[in-house]
Amino acid sequence: MTDLIQRGLALLDSRIFNGLALLVVRLALAAQFWRSARTKVEEGSWLTINPITYDLFRDEYHMPAPEITGTIATYAEHMLPVLVMLGLATRFGAAGLFVMTGVIQLFVYPEAFWNPHVMWFGLALILVARGGGLFAFDRLFDRGLTPNAPR
Structure with a gap:
């Protein structure tokens, strides 16, 4: 029985399992922002910002310079998740x-910390700490940048 448990734990600690876990973390975090980004552009367009986005940033989010903050946020919500x-x-x-997420938490929806912002913070921190994992394009560059990177 102990051997079976040790094998199971070894599987959970494998590079492939960790890579799959980080892939799921990447997709879970990115999907939240990607879906939000797509609501801010004209339907059928790639990055034509819907004028309603500026109203949203002015009237609901109460952000300064809604044309600037709305544009920056829309572009960031498209590029960073990709x-x-x-x-x-x-x-x-x-x-x-x-x-x-910090800006959203502090200035837009401060009451939403436990759901969903704490999850977004946690997913982002995992990726900042661990990187993209085995199934990330970053792996192509790891060997050149990190002397002790796994080969």
Whole structure:
């Protein structure tokens, strides 16, 4: 029985399992922001910002300079999740989503800390700390940047 438990724990500690877990974390975090980003653009367009987005930033979010903050947020909500989903500059993308979550928490929906913001903070922190994992494009660059990276 002990041997079976040890084998199960070894499987959970394997590079493949950790890579799959980080892939799921990447997709879970990125999906939240991607879905939000798509609500801010004209239907059928890639990045044509819907004028309603500026009203949202002015009237509901009470952000200063809604044309500027709405544009920056919309572009960031499109680009950062793509980086995170692909595992390309994962730590940078996750750090950006962490900062965006902080802005949302502090200035837009301060009552939403436990649900869902704490989850977004946690997912982003995992990716900042661990990187994209085995199934990330970052792995292509790890060997050149990190002397002790696994081969």
